[in-house]
Amino acid sequence: MQALHLAIPEVVLFTPKFFGDDRGFFFESFIQTAFEEATGLKRSFIQDNHSKSQRGVLRGLHYQLNPMAQGKLVRVIQGEVFDVAVDIRKNSPTFGKWVGEILSAENRKQLWIPEGFAHGFLTLSETAEFVYKTTNIYSPSSERAIMWNDPDLAIDWPIENQPLLSGKDEKAALLKNAEVF
Numbered sequence: 001m002q003a004l005h006l007a008i009p010e011v012v013l014f015t016p017k018f019f020g021d022d023r024g025f026f027f028e029s030f031i032q033t034a035f036e037e038a039t040g041l042k043r044s045f046i047q048d049n050h051s052k053s054q055r056g057v058l059r060g061l062h063y064q065l066n067p068m069a070q071g072k073l074v075r076v077i078q079g080e081v082f083d084v085a086v087d088i089r090k091n092s093p094t095f096g097k098w099v100g101e102i103l104s105a106e107n108r109k110q111l112w113i114p115e116g117f118a119h120g121f122l123t124l125s126e127t128a129e130f131v132y133k134t135t136n137i138y139s140p141s142s143e144r145a146i147m148w149n150d151p152d153l154a155i156d157w158p159i160e161n162q163p164l165l166s167g168k169d170e171k172a173a174l175l176k177n178a179e180v181f
């Protein structure tokens with residue numbers, strides 16, 4: 001498992017070692033010790049989620065407030081997305097900064113998004129299936145969303161038209177008005 005710290009170093013990009021043969025392929029999709037070594041964190045993942053989206057769907061930017069904050073280890077098992085993590089920890093030197101990576105079934109990359117970050121993704125393929133592990137359970141009352149196109153974030157989404165959003169995400173807050181960490 002290869003691990004790369006991104007421009008916001010708490011966000012880590014994992015690339016599993018891949019074994020292809022005549023039958024198909026094999027890879028280890030999660031190794032607790034590799035995760036702990038790369039992040040320096042001890043975490044228990046207690047929920048797995050799976051969603052499917054059509055092209056142009058943008059989900060985000062989502063987070064849950066403390067004490068229900070979630071770290072997320074995310075990947076794509078069909079299709080391709082542009083995945084974004086935004087640092088929303090007020091006392092962080094990278095507060096308000098974002099990092100983005102293409103995650104696809106083909107590149108098998110996984111992104112670790114720690115607690116204290118908002119997360120979202122844009123679907124680039126016809127459909128994309130997105131799976132992720134979380135360090136905390138779902139808590140609708142702790143859930144918050146920041147606007148995908150907040151000018152203070154200036155995320156460079158690879159999209160020309162308006163994305164498809166949920167009703168909830170259409171009403172998301174701007175970072176300057178949002179309850180953060």
Ligand SMILES: Cc1cn([C@H]2C[C@H](O)[C@@H](COP(=O)(O)OP(=O)(O)O[C@H]3O[C@@H](C)C(=O)[C@@H](O)[C@H]3O)O2)c(=O)[nH]c1=O
Nearest residue numbers: 049051059060061062063072119120121137138166168
């Ligand atoms: C996230 C979630 C949703 N749900 C339900 C609530 C709702 O009826 C339906 C769809 O929920 P949402 O519209 O919030 O799903 P979605 O927009 O896919 O939300 C997800 O977006 C990405 C970007 C994240 O980072 C995730 O943490 C999560 O917030 O599923 C659960 O039961 N458990 C969960 O853990």
